[in-house]
Amino acid sequence: MIGIFFEDINYGLDGGLNAQLIENRNFETLKCDSEGFGQFSTEFDGLYGWKALDDKIGVLTISDDKPLTVKNPHYLVFEAKASGAGFSNKAYDGIYLKKNAKYDISFYAKAEEDNTVTVAVLDGDKAVICHDFDVKKGDWTEYKASLTSDTDLSKGTFAVCLKDSGCISFDFFSMKPADSVLGLFRKDLAELLRDLKPEFLRFPGGCVVEGSTLESRYWWKRTVGPVIDRPYNWSRWAVHTSWLEPEVGPYHYYGQTYEIGFYEYFLLCEYLGCKPLPVVGVGLACQFQTLEKVDLDDPVFEEYIQDALDLIEFANGSVDTVWGGLRASMGHPQPFNMEMIGVGNEQWEDENSQFFERYRIFEKRIHDVYPEMKCIGTAGPDVSSDKYTRAWEFIREESAKNSNFVYAVDEHYYVNPDWLISNNHFYDDYSRDIKVFAGEYACHLPDSCGRFNREDSNTFYAALAEAAFVTGLERNSDLVVMASYAPLLSRIGYSQWSPNMIWFDGGSSYATPSYHVQKLFSINKGEYIKEYKPLNEGTFFTSAVKAADGSVILKAVNVGDKEETIDLTGLNLVADDRKVKVTVLAAGKDDVNSISSPDKVSPVESEVEFKDAVKVAPLSLKVIVIK
Numbered sequence: 001m002i003g004i005f006f007e008d009i010n011y012g013l014d015g016g017l018n019a020q021l022i023e024n025r026n027f028e029t030l031k032c033d034s035e036g037f038g039q040f041s042t043e044f045d046g047l048y049g050w051k052a053l054d055d056k057i058g059v060l061t062i063s064d065d066k067p068l069t070v071k072n073p074h075y076l077v078f079e080a081k082a083s084g085a086g087f088s089n090k091a092y093d094g095i096y097l098k099k100n101a102k103y104d105i106s107f108y109a110k111a112e113e114d115n116t117v118t119v120a121v122l123d124g125d126k127a128v129i130c131h132d133f134d135v136k137k138g139d140w141t142e143y144k145a146s147l148t149s150d151t152d153l154s155k156g157t158f159a160v161c162l163k164d165s166g167c168i169s170f171d172f173f174s175m176k177p178a179d180s181v182l183g184l185f186r187k188d189l190a191e192l193l194r195d196l197k198p199e200f201l202r203f204p205g206g207c208v209v210e211g212s213t214l215e216s217r218y219w220w221k222r223t224v225g226p227v228i229d230r231p232y233n234w235s236r237w238a239v240h241t242s243w244l245e246p247e248v249g250p251y252h253y254y255g256q257t258y259e260i261g262f263y264e265y266f267l268l269c270e271y272l273g274c275k276p277l278p279v280v281g282v283g284l285a286c287q288f289q290t291l292e293k294v295d296l297d298d299p300v301f302e303e304y305i306q307d308a309l310d311l312i313e314f315a316n317g318s319v320d321t322v323w324g325g326l327r328a329s330m331g332h333p334q335p336f337n338m339e340m341i342g343v344g345n346e347q348w349e350d351e352n353s354q355f356f357e358r359y360r361i362f363e364k365r366i367h368d369v370y371p372e373m374k375c376i377g378t379a380g381p382d383v384s385s386d387k388y389t390r391a392w393e394f395i396r397e398e399s400a401k402n403s404n405f406v407y408a409v410d411e412h413y414y415v416n417p418d419w420l421i422s423n424n425h426f427y428d429d430y431s432r433d434i435k436v437f438a439g440e441y442a443c444h445l446p447d448s449c450g451r452f453n454r455e456d457s458n459t460f461y462a463a464l465a466e467a468a469f470v471t472g473l474e475r476n477s478d479l480v481v482m483a484s485y486a487p488l489l490s491r492i493g494y495s496q497w498s499p500n501m502i503w504f505d506g507g508s509s510y511a512t513p514s515y516h517v518q519k520l521f522s523i524n525k526g527e528y529i530k531e532y533k534p535l536n537e538g539t540f541f542t543s544a545v546k547a548a549d550g551s552v553i554l555k556a557v558n559v560g561d562k563e564e565t566i567d568l569t570g571l572n573l574v575a576d577d578r579k580v581k582v583t584v585l586a587a588g589k590d591d592v593n594s595i596s597s598p599d600k601v602s603p604v605e606s607e608v609e610f611k612d613a614v615k616v617a618p619l620s621l622k623v624i625v626i627k
């Protein structure tokens with residue numbers, strides 16, 4: 001049931017899971033702004049993140065004359081007026097290095113004269129790593145080196161200097177740790193995701209699928225093929241906060257380089273050992289931000305449908321097909337075994353959107369060619385409004401005529417702890433004919449949850465409320481076939497949305513209590529034991545599953561302030577020789593509602609003797625594995 005929802009929000013991809021350390025590496029950044037609903041503007045700012053080390057002797061300009069690639073036509077022209085002139089990159093919060101770690105550095109250059117280009121990471125004025133490249137006079141050439149750091153460093157400066165005065169053009173700088181997973185993904189983050197043992201990965205969003213405008217939507221076809229030919233796009237999350245937050249922050253420059261595109265997302269699924277669930281747009285830009293859409297009778301609408309069909313061919317088609325051939329040429333002749341497709345993100349029906357008709361058309365066209373493909377529908381942005389009720393009415397009506405109409409309905413809820421605790425029964429009375437995908441959920445604390453950089457909104461109590469709710473999902477796992485917390489990643493100081501499951505900066509990352517909850521449910525999965533009478537009233541919640549190896553696994557969530565007891569006798573377990581592993585997730589009294597340090601909340605494991613009754617401390621989650 002438990003999977004991952006990945007969206008490029010909070011600098012989760014560029015500046016996050018993408019191992020690339022250089023910001024605006026191809027000089028294509030747009031500054032984005034919004035004056036209100038449906039009013040967006042972009043302004044080219046190709047030098048964003050770059051500056052001269054000394055502007056008296058170094059001048060940076062942007063050119064698009066005879067570019068390396070027309071798809072990303074802008075590049076840097078650097079004029080060194082004196083020997084040693086150079087420039088630097090912001091690299092988000094600067095470059096973080098680890099002692100003895102290797103880094104792969106590359107760039108393209110074309111020079112008017114031979115010169116020596118020094119690329120270095122500086123700690124103040126001191127070069128920590130440094131390499132001289134002999135750049136020859138001539139057209140675009142790629143230069144590469146692998147360098148090892150002999151020290152740890154935080155917030156270093158990525159600097160490039162010319163030995164002699166002169167003019168050199170540069171494009172596509174790159175610096176990545178050599179230990180990046182598949183050469184693509186930041187290791188600590190990728191490993192945290194893999195440790196979750198997810199069943200699926202939903203990508204690339206979220207509202208990013210839709211865009212603030214249709215132009216800024218996610219165009220998957222532009223994200224495959226050679227990386228330098230993937231055109232930069234701005235992000236829907238570049239303008240999320242600008243109505244609320246007057247000062248110009250980094251969000252306004254939040255873009256998508258597509259260095260990680262759909263091919264790489266599929267590779268990530270293989271690395272994680274989970275099923276891919278790509279989501280495609282249906283010709284509607286983000287309904288929270290605009291009314292922009294493609295009309296159903298506009299020939300362009302057909303392109304959206306074709307995008308969905310071609311995506312399936314890209315993932316699964318033979319190497320003789322156009323899109324399967326492209327996949328093969330990128331290095332993956334075997335299919336990616338895509339079984340599911342999300343049709344729209346959290347769209348809802350209204351007079352403008354005509355979403356129901358869009359879904360109907362997509363479903364028919366997909367199933368005409370791929371009858372086995374599982375289409376994921378949506379109940380809209382919440383589980384309480386008229387949008388949700390109407391969506392379910394529509395899906396039920398259509399499903400009565402066509403059992404393949406929807407495989408599961410994606411429900412989203414960002415709700416407070418009381419809601420999660422008191423709605424443990426939410427799915428008990430759902431009719432069982434149409435499956436549910438709890439595709440985005442998280443506990444939002446009413447008084448401390450903001451949408452910006454609020455690490456403090458990831459409290460232990462919020463995670464415990466989620467755990468209480470997840471026992472209800474587990475109990476209803478015949479119906480709720482998939483579930484994923486949202487959002488997943490957030491770069492500290494760069495978030496447009498809180499809370500998030502994992503926070504990180506350039507040097508390190510940490511798992512929140514919500515991560516531990518997700519992981520404890522995910523790694524302790526099994527078939528729900530129907531005979532088990534769960535406790536699911538008030539402040540104490542339990543559920544029981546049978547794992548593939550025959551173990552019985554109980555989860556007990558105590559959100560109350562007194563100790564509780566679970567009676568195991570109802571499970572008809574024979575006590576002799578039983579080995580019992582207990583994992584407890586709890587926080588100290590002072591850390592329940594505000595965590596001073598992330599490592600204060602992490603699961604503690606122990607082996608105990610089998611007993612018929614197990615105590616569960618106040619404010620804790622206990623997982624009991626009986627072998």
Ligand code: AHR
Nearest residue numbers: 206207208345346486487
């Ligand atoms: O998870 C953040 C956002 O919440 C998603 O982009 C969107 O689907 C929902 O509104």
